[in-house]
Amino acid sequence: MASHMPENYAEDRLHRYLAHWTRNPSDLSVLDVDAISWATDEERSERVRKYCEVASDYYDLVTPLYEQGWGQQFHYTPLTPGLSIRESMTAYEKTFAEIARLKEGMAVLDLGCGIGGPARTIASTIGCSIVGITNNAWHVERGTALNKQAGLDHMVTLFEGDFLKLPFPDESFDAAYSVESLCYSPDPAEVYREIKRVLKPGAPFTFHDFAMTENAPAPWYYGPAGDIWWAWKTPGWPDFWKVFKMWEPFRGTAHCIYRLMILLGRVPREVSTLMDTMWYCTKGVASGGKKGIFTPMYVFVCRKPAGGKE
Template structure:
């Protein structure tokens, strides 16, 4: 079985991804905030042209870290008190399949399947056949190894492809869904058009994704008390999900993050780790904190659910 660490996983993957977000690709230890959040129109257009490359480089880098830290399911989920995060994720995936109107025997498309964690849960629960699509080759290799291990290789398959150019015939799926993926499409309208093309008339399409709320305006509401895993709230982790998850949340606790950063800076100084590691840690830390803070303020949700259906007739 393929390891969760890809062959050749090393500094080159880190450099390749970070180089997309600096005006000096030879020095990715100095990321330009303007190139990330305030890029020029020309910079944005150039990066958009390479959207598949940027996304694939990102997942080459972070997928092993995601699997090591959080498991095979790369999405947010409602937390069930007293239940582990993994169990909460599985319970949500089963509920999601119900909301998505998935039935036994259906041919279903999973857009942005990752390494296939949700697809395996849904296929084994519902009895439908799922084709997952991702633009990352490692997702396919790792995902199919895990699918075979689970004995589901006859029900779940993963292919490499592009949301904007789906490699499937017209009207070839009974249903489609996506979990935290379509927000990364460079042209959402083109993506939805392709999904409509490959669905049969009347077929359901369901997805949950990142979304800003009506409270998005700056300082619209004061931060709410209470938080969750990405905020590194170890008291919450102690009380709520279960002991195995405490250590996952502990790694996101601010004091631990500061300590880990000091250790890595020492290792970098001693030449035992590449300098780029510091940039990667900062990038992932600030992204995670932004999700937590946005959720606490009520201006953002990582799992806004949409339930749609392709018209049964052409004029609908």
């Protein structure tokens, strides 16, 4: 079975990704805030044009880290009292399948499937067949190995492809869903047109995605916020170490250790840039949740018109 860490997982993956976010590719050891926050129209257009390449380079780099630190499910979740984050994720995926109107025997499309964590939960719970699509080749390789390990390779199949050009015939699916994926598309309207094309008349489509909101729900954000007290108080030990690694004092200590390793030549200088980038991402998500202005779990259910009616 494919390991969660790809062969030759090395500096080239780090360089490929960071090169998309700097104006000085010769020095990737410094976070280029201007290139990220104050990008020109031309720079933004170039990233949109290469969106599949940018996204694939990102997931080549972070997927093994996500799986190692967070598990096979790459999404946020409503928290169930008494359950760990992982248990809450699984419980939510089962509820999400009900919200999405998924039934036994259906042919279902998962848009942005990652390494197939939610698809495996849903397929084994509902008894439907799921086809997942991702723009990252490693997702397909790793996810296919995990499907086989779980004995679900006859129910869950993963493909590499593009949201904007789905490689499937018209009206070939009974339902479709997406979990924290469509917000990354450069042209959501085109994605929706493609989803409509491949769904059968009357078929449901459900997505769970990022949204700005006036009032966010319960504190889903304690994980990325590094709130170790909340982690200990609610589910106990299952979450503590996972959340501890997000705790600011731990992060600061780890940063100092990596700085020393960089100084000694044990790790490349660019690792510091990557740590800063990911830290700002998680901190921003948690801050938005605390202020009640952001949620990663906006759920919308729709249905393709039946009988040719628009």
